[in-house]
Amino acid sequence: MAEEPILFLQSVSKRFGAVEALTDVDFEVRPGEVMALVGDNGAGKSTLIKGIAGIYPFDGGQMFWEGKPVKIHGPRDVAPLGIEIVYQDLALADNLDVVANMFLGRERISSFRRLNEAEMEKECSETLKSLSVTTVRSVRQAVAELSGGQRQAIAVAKAVMWNSKVVILDEPTAALGVAQTRQVLDLVRRLADRGLGVVIISHNLHDVFEVADRITVLRLGRRVAVLKSSETNQQEVVHAITAGKLDTVPGMVVQ
Amino acid sequence: MSTATDQPVAVDDITPSRSVSEQARLRWQRIRAGDVGSLPIILGVLVLVVIFQILNQNFLTPRNFVNLVVQMAGITTIAIGVVFVLLLGEIDLSIGYVSAVAAVFMTLRLRPPGGWPWPLAVATALAVVCLIGIGQGLIITRFKLPSFVVTLAGLMVWNGVVLLMIGGGGTVVIQDKTIIGLANYFLPKAMGWLVVIGGVVLFAIGRIQSWRSNRTQGVTTSPLIFMVATIFVVALAGAAVVYVANQDRGVPFVGIFLIVLLVGFTFLAERTRFGRYVYAIGGNAEAARRAGINVSRIRVYVFMISSLMAGMGGIVLSSRLRSVDTAAGGGDLLLNSIAAAVIGGTSLFGGSGRVISAFLGALVIATVNNGMGLLGLSAGVKFVITGLVLLTAVLVDAITRQGRQQSGLA
Ligand SMILES: Nc1ncnc2c1ncn2[C@@H]1O[C@H](COP(=O)(O)OP(=O)(O)OP(=O)(O)O)[C@@H](O)[C@H]1O
Ligand SMILES: [Mg+2]
Numbered sequence: 001m002a003e004e005p006i007l008f009l010q011s012v013s014k015r016f017g018a019v020e021a022l023t024d025v026d027f028e029v030r031p032g033e034v035m036a037l038v039g040d041n042g043a044g045k046s047t048l049i050k051g052i053a054g055i056y057p058f059d060g061g062q063m064f065w066e067g068k069p070v071k072i073h074g075p076r077d078v079a080p081l082g083i084e085i086v087y088q089d090l091a092l093a094d095n096l097d098v099v100a101n102m103f104l105g106r107e108r109i110s111s112f113r114r115l116n117e118a119e120m121e122k123e124c125s126e127t128l129k130s131l132s133v134t135t136v137r138s139v140r141q142a143v144a145e146l147s148g149g150q151r152q153a154i155a156v157a158k159a160v161m162w163n164s165k166v167v168i169l170d171e172p173t174a175a176l177g178v179a180q181t182r183q184v185l186d187l188v189r190r191l192a193d194r195g196l197g198v199v200i201i202s203h204n205l206h207d208v209f210e211v212a213d214r215i216t217v218l219r220l221g222r223r224v225a226v227l228k229s230s231e232t233n234q235q236e237v238v239h240a241i242t243a244g245k246l247d248t249v250p251g252m253v254v255q
Numbered sequence: 256m257s258t259a260t261d262q263p264v265a266v267d268d269i270t271p272s273r274s275v276s277e278q279a280r281l282r283w284q285r286i287r288a289g290d291v292g293s294l295p296i297i298l299g300v301l302v303l304v305v306i307f308q309i310l311n312q313n314f315l316t317p318r319n320f321v322n323l324v325v326q327m328a329g330i331t332t333i334a335i336g337v338v339f340v341l342l343l344g345e346i347d348l349s350i351g352y353v354s355a356v357a358a359v360f361m362t363l364r365l366r367p368p369g370g371w372p373w374p375l376a377v378a379t380a381l382a383v384v385c386l387i388g389i390g391q392g393l394i395i396t397r398f399k400l401p402s403f404v405v406t407l408a409g410l411m412v413w414n415g416v417v418l419l420m421i422g423g424g425g426t427v428v429i430q431d432k433t434i435i436g437l438a439n440y441f442l443p444k445a446m447g448w449l450v451v452i453g454g455v456v457l458f459a460i461g462r463i464q465s466w467r468s469n470r471t472q473g474v475t476t477s478p479l480i481f482m483v484a485t486i487f488v489v490a491l492a493g494a495a496v497v498y499v500a501n502q503d504r505g506v507p508f509v510g511i512f513l514i515v516l517l518v519g520f521t522f523l524a525e526r527t528r529f530g531r532y533v534y535a536i537g538g539n540a541e542a543a544r545r546a547g548i549n550v551s552r553i554r555v556y557v558f559m560i561s562s563l564m565a566g567m568g569g570i571v572l573s574s575r576l577r578s579v580d581t582a583a584g585g586g587d588l589l590l591n592s593i594a595a596a597v598i599g600g601t602s603l604f605g606g607s608g609r610v611i612s613a614f615l616g617a618l619v620i621a622t623v624n625n626g627m628g629l630l631g632l633s634a635g636v637k638f639v640i641t642g643l644v645l646l647t648a649v650l651v652d653a654i655t656r657q658g659r660q661q662s663g664l665a
Binding site for chain 1: 468469472473474522526527528531534535537538539541542543544545546547548549606607
């Protein structure tokens with residue numbers, strides 16, 4: 001695992017009116033590692049991700065990409081760096097089919113500025129196959145016709161298709177059944193093994209410990225801990241998330 | 256899923272070319288699930304035609320058929336722009352008077368002495384309405400105002416501008432032969448045949464090429480027989496139209512104009528990035544934004560297209576009347592144009608619809624107007640019937656959509 005972070009945020013802040021969603025948060029992910037981002041509801045996890053994604057600007061702080069300071073002005077600046085994001089509220093257009101969604105904003109063009117549907121369909125099928133997404137009946141189905149798990153799979157596959165260097169997943173397994181959760185976690189691990197930096201937000205500590213190398217804990221918009229998952233346990237993480245108010249959560253493995 | 260009866264199959268199990276029976280089964284499944292496409296409206300037109308023919312023997316004559324094409328031309332042109340605006344989930348109420356701005360501007364520039372040559376007059380008029388559309392689009396996107404309000408203001412402003420431009424003149428006559436010919440020229444009989452044969456050949460070549468390239472790239476295609484059947488049906492329909500029109504004055508030039516618009520804008524909507532983005536924004540604007548699409552720019556372009564098509568439609572309408580007057584762009588033009596797109600099957604909520612719905616909807620409205628006119632019914636009856644047709648169209652859409660939702664197809 002490389003020591004230099006590929007993505008590094010230095011004391012970023014974000015306010016929504018009276019709500020201080022992020023306060024001086026440092027955050028980093030290195031190539032080849034899975035960095036989990038945990039925290040209670042409203043801790044600021046999605047806000048952090050959306051700031052990176054250029055959905056809205058941070059109010060303060062600095063973002064570094066491969067060691068150099070970068071300024072993100074909008075969603076369009078992010079993909080060229082090599083950052084792909086799968087949102088909690090899946091960013092899919094229901095009225096378009098799977099292929100159109102996978103290539104949205106990056107359509108292939110053939111002669112006369114025509115969409116190259118054949119090439120896109122083929123590549124889409126190949127990507128889904130390589131990720132073992134086998135439950136989608138036809139890539140020409142509208143996304144509205146898919147189940148929640150299938151939609152999630154499409155959203156993850158979309159992020160993976162673009163040879164990115166960092167993939168960020170906001171609760172990718174929240175709506176999934178056992179088998180599909182397994183597949184997504186395997187997929188996450190495979191991405192990191194290929195040398196990508198992966199950020200995964202999850203409320204499921206079991207999933208987090210299964211897949212993450214390190215864990216960043218947010219509480220009320222502040223970073224309260226960065227832990228190596230091999231050197232900590234669920235109890236310690238719960239403690240950090242809840243400021244010691246809870247020692248266990250249902251289903252937790254207590255050592 | 257509508258296909259719940261089948262086991263899900265892996266993506267790699269899909270055969271490159273579906274068999275005829277599978278394709279037919281898929282089609283039928285979708286129809287049963289309520290995905291009926293243009294079927295109801297085509298049935299609706301047939302019903303209207305039968306009713307009018309029973310009531311008046313003059314309805315189904317070559318002469319009236321040719322009239323119908325000329326009558327629907329203006330609304331069809333304007334409604335094509337409406338389809339794009341509705342696809343975004345927006346509305347443009349200014350199109351009626353924007354169409355009049357183009358027509359009046361052009362007519363005044365053509366007026367002798369010192370009249371401009373027609374290409375210059377038309378190009379400037381269309382450039383002016385494009386600027387109007389860009390302006391309205393910029394106001395809507397920059398200040399995040401509802402398009403309803405901004406274009407309502409536009410409706411009033413452009414109505415005023417039309418009155419100011421015409422002044423006390425009342426009616427301004429168009430004398431330019433070419434402009435009058437737009438809606439009043441009929442192709443010589445042999446020419447009509449030549450054009451339709453050329454069109455069908457081009458259509459067939461396009462279809463065959465895309466089928467073959469899909470085939471070689473190993474992408475799912477419909478069976479060969481379906482493609483051949485489509486080409487056959489198009490050829491037959493084209494031949495029938497030319498044959499009937501040639502019994503009367505011949506194929507109206509404006510009919511060719513409509514087909515070109517239809518093909519061109521269908522291409523724009525369904526085969527280009529721009530069109531893809533319009534659908535994406537209508538379906539989920541936030542998803543489009545996150546995909547890096549410049550949503551505001553696409554919106555502005557769409558309002559420009561809306562004004563441009565309104566302007567073209569206005570010129571077609573003025574050509575048909577051979578003049579413009581202070582009533583230009585008023586009356587039921589705006590509502591008929593929006594109704595045409597909606598009757599044709601374009602949703603008001605964005606993300607769903609096709610360019611051909613402008614054509615089909617305008618056909619329905621023109622048929623009703625034409626039939627009522629032959630029967631000598633009053634304007635009041637005409638409005639009531641058109642309103643009921645619109646209501647029926649959206650009801651059919653709502654009911655079939657429920658069917659789609661229940662079967663998970665929505
Ligand atoms: N667009 C917004 N406008 C106003 N306040 C917002 C906005 N987005 C987030 N917030 C507020 O910022 C805080 C952090 O929200 P955020 O969505 O980042 O939490 P989260 O950690 O992702 O929570 P969850 O686990 O529920 O997804 C919350 O108090 C939330 O109400
Ligand atoms: Mg969240």
